[in-house]
Amino acid sequence: MNKSFGISILYTLPMFLITFVFITGGKPNFSDPANGLAILLTFLGMNVLYFLMHYTGKTDKYRAILFIIFALSLSFTLISNMVETRNSMSFSQADVVECKIPFCHLVIPMMIIPAAFTKSIIFPGSIIGGFADISAMLVLWLVATIVLGRGFCSWGCFYGGWDDGFSRLKKKPVIKKISDFWKWMPFAVLIMVSLTAALTLVPTYCDWICPFKAVTEFEQVTNVESAIKAGVFISLFGGLVVVLPIMTRKRTQCSFLCPLGAINTLSNKVTPFTIKIDKNLCSDCLKCVEVCPLFALTPDGVKNGKVSVFCSKCGKCVDACSKKAIHFGIKGIPAGTMKNFSRNIFLFTSFLFIAVFSSGSIINSIKSLLNLIF
Amino acid sequence: MAESFILGLSSGSACLVTCGMVMFPYLMAESAGTRRIVADLSVFLLTRLIIYIILATLAWYFGQAIFSSAGVKNYLPGILYIVFAGMLIWYSIGRNPRKECPARIVTVIDNTKFVPVLLGIVNSLGLCPALLIMLTSGATQDSLVKSYIAFIAFFAGSSIWFIPLTLAGKLRKKQIIATIGVLATGLAGAIFLIKGITILIGGIINE
Numbered sequence: 398m399n400k401s402f403g404i405s406i407l408y409t410l411p412m413f414l415i416t417f418v419f420i421t422g423g424k425p426n427f428s429d430p431a432n433g434l435a436i437l438l439t440f441l442g443m444n445v446l447y448f449l450m451h452y453t454g455k456t457d458k459y460r461a462i463l464f465i466i467f468a469l470s471l472s473f474t475l476i477s478n479m480v481e482t483r484n485s486m487s488f489s490q491a492d493v494v495e496c497k498i499p500f501c502h503l504v505i506p507m508m509i510i511p512a513a514f515t516k517s518i519i520f521p522g523s524i525i526g527g528f529a530d531i532s533a534m535l536v537l538w539l540v541a542t543i544v545l546g547r548g549f550c551s552w553g554c555f556y557g558g559w560d561d562g563f564s565r566l567k568k569k570p571v572i573k574k575i576s577d578f579w580k581w582m583p584f585a586v587l588i589m590v591s592l593t594a595a596l597t598l599v600p601t602y603c604d605w606i607c608p609f610k611a612v613t614e615f616e617q618v619t620n621v622e623s624a625i626k627a628g629v630f631i632s633l634f635g636g637l638v639v640v641l642p643i644m645t646r647k648r649t650q651c652s653f654l655c656p657l658g659a660i661n662t663l664s665n666k667v668t669p670f671t672i673k674i675d676k677n678l679c680s681d682c683l684k685c686v687e688v689c690p691l692f693a694l695t696p697d698g699v700k701n702g703k704v705s706v707f708c709s710k711c712g713k714c715v716d717a718c719s720k721k722a723i724h725f726g727i728k729g730i731p732a733g734t735m736k737n738f739s740r741n742i743f744l745f746t747s748f749l750f751i752a753v754f755s756s757g758s759i760i761n762s763i764k765s766l767l768n769l770i771f
Numbered sequence: 772m773a774e775s776f777i778l779g780l781s782s783g784s785a786c787l788v789t790c791g792m793v794m795f796p797y798l799m800a801e802s803a804g805t806r807r808i809v810a811d812l813s814v815f816l817l818t819r820l821i822i823y824i825i826l827a828t829l830a831w832y833f834g835q836a837i838f839s840s841a842g843v844k845n846y847l848p849g850i851l852y853i854v855f856a857g858m859l860i861w862y863s864i865g866r867n868p869r870k871e872c873p874a875r876i877v878t879v880i881d882n883t884k885f886v887p888v889l890l891g892i893v894n895s896l897g898l899c900p901a902l903l904i905m906l907t908s909g910a911t912q913d914s915l916v917k918s919y920i921a922f923i924a925f926f927a928g929s930s931i932w933f934i935p936l937t938l939a940g941k942l943r944k945k946q947i948i949a950t951i952g953v954l955a956t957g958l959a960g961a962i963f964l965i966k967g968i969t970i971l972i973g974g975i976i977n978e
Contacts (some may be wrong), residue, residue, distance in 0.1 A: 585958055589955055592780065
C-alpha cells in the first residue's frame with residue numbers, strides 16, 4: 398500500500414495547501430518570531446506525518462504521534478489559560494455563575510435531554526464567543542461524528558491521546574484477558590449521566606466523574622464534597638488513563654467509561670467509512686484482535702469478516718495485518734476492492750479533522766514553550 | 772429525589788434481569804388481552820407503591836429513634852451507605868449465576884387472582900441492597916414527607932421497567948440490554964458509595 402516518494406508528495410499537496418490556509422489564515426504573519434516559528438513547526442510537522450502515512454502505508458503509527466501531541470498540548474493550553482486568567486487550575490463558584498468554564502465535548506450527552514425539555518444549556522460556559530464556546534464545539538463534534546462515526550475517538554477527541562499514549566508504553570500487556578462484558582460500561586455511564594443530568598440539571602459527568610479534570614480544570618476544593626470529587630477525578634485518571642492502559646495496552650478510559658464514546662459508537666452506523674476484512678486474504682492469525690485498543694474486534698467477528706461498531710478506525714489493526722487482509726473501506730464497496738481509494742479518501746477526511754482540531758493548541762503550546770526557553 | 776429515582780431505575784433493570792422471567796409468565800399467562808394485562812400490572816404496581824409508602828413511614832420513624840444522638844448520626848448513615856452500596860456493586864458486578872428471584876415462591880400459588888398482589892409484596896420486600904440503601908435514605912430524611920418523596924421516586928424509577936415488560940419477549944438483543952442494566956446498577960452503587968464516604972468524612976470532621 399506504500400507509494401513512491403513523488404506520488405506521496407502529490408497526495409500530500411492538497412493537505413499542505415488546506416492546512417497552510419487554515420493555520421495562517423492565508424496571510425502568514427511572522428512579526429512575532431515565537432509565533433511564526435510555532436506556526437511553521439506545526440504546519441511542517443503535520444504535513445510530514447501526513448506524507449509519511451502515504452509513503453510508508455502505515456496509518457496508526459503517525460496518527461498516534463499527532464493524536465498524543467494534540468492531547469498533551471490541549472491540556473497544556475487549557476492549564477496555561479486557567480493559570481493566566483485565574484492564577485489556578487481550579488475554578489470557583491463565581492466562575493460558574495459568570496459562565497466562564499471552557500466547554501468540552503464530553504458534556505454533550507448530558508445536554509440533550511435538558512435542552513429538549515427545558516430549552517436550556519446546563520453547562521456554565523459561553524454559548525457564542527470566548528474561549529472554547531459551546532456552539533462552536535457542538536458544531537465541530539456533530540460534523541466530525543457524522544462524517545467519521547466513532548472515528549472521532551481516534552481522529553478528533555481532545556483527550557483520547559492520553560490513554561492512547563500510555564497504552565503504547567509497554568511492549569507486551571501485563572493483563573491479557575479482559576472480559577467483553579466491560580465494553581458495555583460506557584452505555585451504562587451514558588444512561589446514568591444523561592438521567593442524573595436531566596433530573597438535577599447539573600452536568601453530572603463533569604461534576605463527579607470526568608478523569609480529565611485532573612489535567613484540565615476542576616472545582617476549587619473548599620469542602621468534603623469537592624475534596625472527594627477531586628479524589629475521584631485523580632483516581633479515575635490514574636486508574637483508567639494511566640495504569641490500566643499501560644498494563645493492558647488498551648485505551649481503557651475510552652473503552653470502559655467515556656459516555657461520548659457510547660454515542661459515537663452508535664454514530665458508526667451512519668458514517669460512510671468503515672474497516673473491512675478480506676476473508677480471501679485473512680489467515681485468522683487474530684493479530685488484529687490482539688492489537689485493537691477498543692475491543693472492536695473479536696475472534697468470532699474476524700472469522701465472519703465483521704468489525705463491530707466499537708471501531709474507531711485508528712488503523713492499528715490495518716498496520717498490524719501482515720496479509721493486508723484488513724483495510725479501510727467505504728460502506729457499499731465490497732471487502733478487498735478499491736482499498737487504496739478508500740484509504741486515501743478516509744485519510745484525507747480524518748486527517749483534516751485532526752489537523753483543524755489540534756493546530757491551535759499545538760501552536761499555542763510551542764509558542765509558550767519557546768517564550769519560556771528564550 | 773434524583774438519587775432515589777436513579778437508584779430505582781438502575782436496580783429496576785437488575786430486577787428485570789433476575790425476576791423478569793419469573794414474573795413475566797405469571798403476569799401474562801392468564802391474560803385474555805391488553806385490558807387484563809394492564810389490570811394485573813396496575814394491581815402489581817399499586818401493591819408495590821403501598822408497600823413502599825409503609826416502608827418510608829417505618830424507615831423514618833425508626834430513623835428518628837436510631838439517629839437521635841449526634842454521635843450515631845455523624846457515622847452510622849455513612850457506614851450504612853458504604854456497606855449497602857458495596858453490596859449493590861457486588862450484587863450487580865459479581866452476578867451470582869445462582870441468584871434467583873425472591874418472587875419465585877409465588878409460583879406455587881394456585882389462585883392466579885392474588886398473584887399480582889403477592890408478586891408486588893414479595894418484589895417490594897425482597898431485601899436487595901438497593902432497598903437497604905433506600906431504607907437508610909428514608910431513615911435519614913429531615914421529614915416524613917421527604918421520606919415519602921424519596922420512596923415514591925424510587926418506586927417511579929423501578930416501575931418504569933415493568934411497563935414495557937409486556938414487550939420483553941419481542942425485544943432484540945436482550946442480553947446487551949441486561950448487561951447494560953447490570954452495569955448501571957453497579958454505577959448506582961458507586962454513587963451511593965461516594966455519598967456514604969462524603970457523609971462519613973463530613974461526620975468525622977464535625978465531631
